[in-house]
Amino acid sequence: MDLVTAVITANMRTTSKEQIATYDFHITCYMQQAHQLYPDVSIKPIHHAALHVGRMLEDFGPVHSHSSPYYKRYINFLHCMNTNRKPGGQLESMMMMMSARNANLSALLADNTALRNKVSEIVDILAKFSREDTQRLARFGEFEPSSEIKLGLKVELARLDDCYYQKLCSQLSATMLVDRNPSFYDEILLHGISYGCAGTSKIRNSPVVFHPAATTVDADTPILAGVVERVFQYTTPLFTGIFLGIWSFQPVDSALDPYRQYGFAGGFLCFRNVNDYHVILPPAIVRATSRWPTVQA
Structure with missing residues (x-):
């Protein structure tokens, strides 16, 4: 897990002194423990190079610009x-x-x-x-460095689901919305990463980790795991916005979750059942993922 943490940290699209310190700490721990576990295995040039990645991040920034x-x-x-x-x-x-x-x-x-x-x-x-x-x-x-949000192909849906309609009203601080027929799309491109909808052919891109709506995003903001079910654009005479309808998994109790001890690189375990529905703005997505370790409720 020290190696996993180091690799994830080194491959982030942003970097900071704290991230560099995290990388140096975990790659050093990995090298020390690997030598103890496998004393008969010699150190390779790639191991030596890995110890210099922290300096590379400090000098040149995120690795995607110079890898x-x-x-x-x-x-x-x-x-x-x-x-x-x-x-x-x-x-x-x-x-x-x-x-x-x-x-x-x-x-x-x-x-x-x-x-x-x-x-x-x-x-x-x-x-x-x-x-x-x-x-x-x-x-x-x-x-793609552009922060422009791009929408995929339109999807023919009759109306916004009741669960997402109620959440949208809460998001917009409205008791009722006149129009329940927004424009639906099969995917959304955000910072060059494509997020798909579970009910379309883009289902493989639908699992995400995200911040719930109506929160201030900081280090203590809770993170949930879920699946994007709806991407829609809602327009009124005074407002136009793009939203994602997501259903979230129920997290396993932290005392019973063996993954949380490894920090952000370990992730967290969830039950497979739907815990709640959310309507969020695109920037609330933390990252995409391709597979979830879930447990049957």
């Missing part, structure tokens, strides 16, 4: 450049110039809406080029 997939994408970008086979040191300077030119053009197009509209065809070509993943390593969507 192997990033360099694989950039190498592919360089391979696609027209260098004209320049000899004698000219090749390197030309690649640097072309790379800087591409970066400046991308920044210009990102900041100038009027220019983007005039050269929309070029924008589409650049977007396609930047997302090219010839070696299946780029996973561009996961590293």
Whole structure:
């Protein structure tokens, strides 16, 4: 679990001095205990390298910006450049110039809406080029820095379920809403991560860990495990908002849960039955997961 904690900490999309200290502590504990458990196994170069990851996080930030997939994408970008086979040191300077030119053009197009509209065809070509993943390593969507929320395909549903309707009224501080027919969608893209709905083909992306609604998110805010069942957009003459309808699992008592002793990396155990229904705003999602360790109630 020291190794699991270190790996999860090192692969977070944000970093801090506290996280770096956590990584250094757990990777050191892992190395010490592994040597005690397996004294006949020699230390490998990868173990030595792992002890320097904390310094890498301090110098360069989160690993997704400088890990192997990033360099694989950039190498592919360089391979696609027209260098004209320049000899004698000219090749390197030309690649640097072309790379800087591409970066400046991308920044210009990102900041100038009027220019983007005039050269929309070029924008589409650049977007396609930047997302090219010839070696299946780029996973561009996961590293998309934009905080824009994007919705998937519309789903035909008659009306909002009673359980979510009541929670939505509470969320909006309203006793009753005139319209119970919002627009439903099969998934939502938040910070480059896709969250699907349990009742659609995107069911594999539906399990989430989230903060319940109407709470101030801080270190002491409770975290629940659940499944996204509804993604919907509710619109009134004065308000438009995107919401997620989630049903949560019932947590096992902490005294009986063997996972909690390992902190955030260990997670927590839940009963398989539905404990409650929630309507939350997208930022309340903590993370997605692909599988839950649950117990039968």
